[in-house]
Amino acid sequence: MTAAPTSKPFALLPDDPARAVVMLILAFTALRIAFAMLLGFGVDESYTLGQARRLALSYFDHPPLHLWLAHVSMLVFGTTWAVRLPFILMFAGTSWLMFRLTERLFGGWSGVWAVLALNCSLFFLASPGAWIVPDGPLLLFLAAGMLSLAQLFFPKRGETPSAWRAWALAGLCFGLAGLSKYSALFVVVGLAGFLLATPHRRWLLHPAPYAGAVLAALVVSPIILWNMANDWASLRFQAGRGGGKGLTLAAFAQMLAGQFVWLAPWIAVPLATIAVQEARRWFDPRRLFLLALAAPTILYFTIQSLWSGWALPHWPMPGWFFLFPLLGGWMVANPDASPSPRAWAKWCAGLAVALSLGIGAIGATGLLTRLGVPPQADPTLDAFDWKALRPVLAARGVGPRSGPVVVALTWNEGGKVDLAVGDAADVMVIGPDPRGFMFRQVPRAYQGADVLIVAQAGTFARQRATLERQFAVLGEPERLSIGRGGRGEIDLVIVPARGLRSLAPVSVAMR
Structure with missing residues (x-):
């Protein structure tokens, strides 16, 4: 396959989208490894590794999957930076699944653009991409489950996908996503909304989705058993974090601003703008599929900050994850946009490299405090072991x-x-x-x-x-x-x- 020159984010990439995206994934994986070697464990990572020393059916703060993975990783690597390697490799897999999902919906080069933008985003570059947090396995299994169903909902010419296989694989993946983080539920709710709003509701009369749901329930059963044995402590804790404090516009504004900072403004602005534009084409089932998966997570956690008085801006990120295919499709469809998509790609990649290596170096050396910045003003001090x-x-x-x-x-x-x-x-x-x-x-x-x-x-x-x-x-x-x-x-x-x-x-x- 020969690509038009304007289809590629970078001229040096191969003409085959699959080969091009593999090059990007390898490059970002190498960048994450360098970042992981430079930066110590953050507060959440340190706490997670401590809790993961002892295996349990589940844990207080989150479901157990990322702690189980951390436990095994510590057995192999100890508490060195290399304990992050399984999580870095998982996000490489997530990036490949993002490519395959976007390729199916909008074409191969759209998938390359989506993967590039995803990996240049600050949150996805660092948190699920390199750190020991539940978002890594959450995104991997959500992407895998939705790709399985996309193959069923949007088959290519000549494909005859098996409904039983698609729903069984989706159920297994959704169970593993639930075993990673409770917020997986919001994406599954979005999927249900998509089914009800489209002719795909016919699948609700087929036994395969219900078999997949039973499989998902079996996979998440350790969470239920642990909570039953511990007075539902974890579920009560998470539900209590959204407690009402009345109308709090300041928290709402901070939540909006925080999401744009976490995404990186140079990613967030085009991503949000294109999502709003594409929402006008909701009658296209491909676009509706992505919008339905994204909307419940983004809207719930953003609006929740109005009455809870606080919220963490990374909570809506699994919703934003499913908007990157829309951005990828737009970039290929608008090669002559201003500013130039290819110029934007160069800036995004350059900033991703500079920020990750720069923050890693500051965390390793304490450069800010060397320059006279008070320690309490240095955000990398939390990553000092x-x-x-x-x-x-x-x-x-x-x-x-x-x-x-x-x-x-x-x-x-x-x-x-x-x-x-x-x-x-x-x-x-x-x-x-x-x-x-x-x-x-x-x-x-x-x-x-x-x-x-x-x-x-x-x-x-x-x-x-x-x-x-x-x-x-x-x-x-x-x-x-x-x-x-x-x-x-x-x-x-x-x-x-x-x-x-x-x-x-x-x-x-x-x-």
């Missing part, structure tokens, strides 16, 4: 078979502590927000125990009065300053304490 704790605590008798228990005061600090010493000692959290730590702690096992409290100095100061009631004896804090390049950027305290009276948190004020 507290490895310096390990020898300090080892000198105080912390070890795999003896010595005091290590105690943190918040779930996020507990994750950092657990990443540093969790394979050598028990780590628990006794503050007001232990999150998943409360499901791996047995109060009777630690009653009266001697512990070493490790916390940031400010956190300890805020909770000191409570801690004095939780221990028979609370020792004096010893200060430890850690940071990159030997500079003090994080002020910690190590506090010996004796006679632990209660692990119970003071309150369950989980945000």
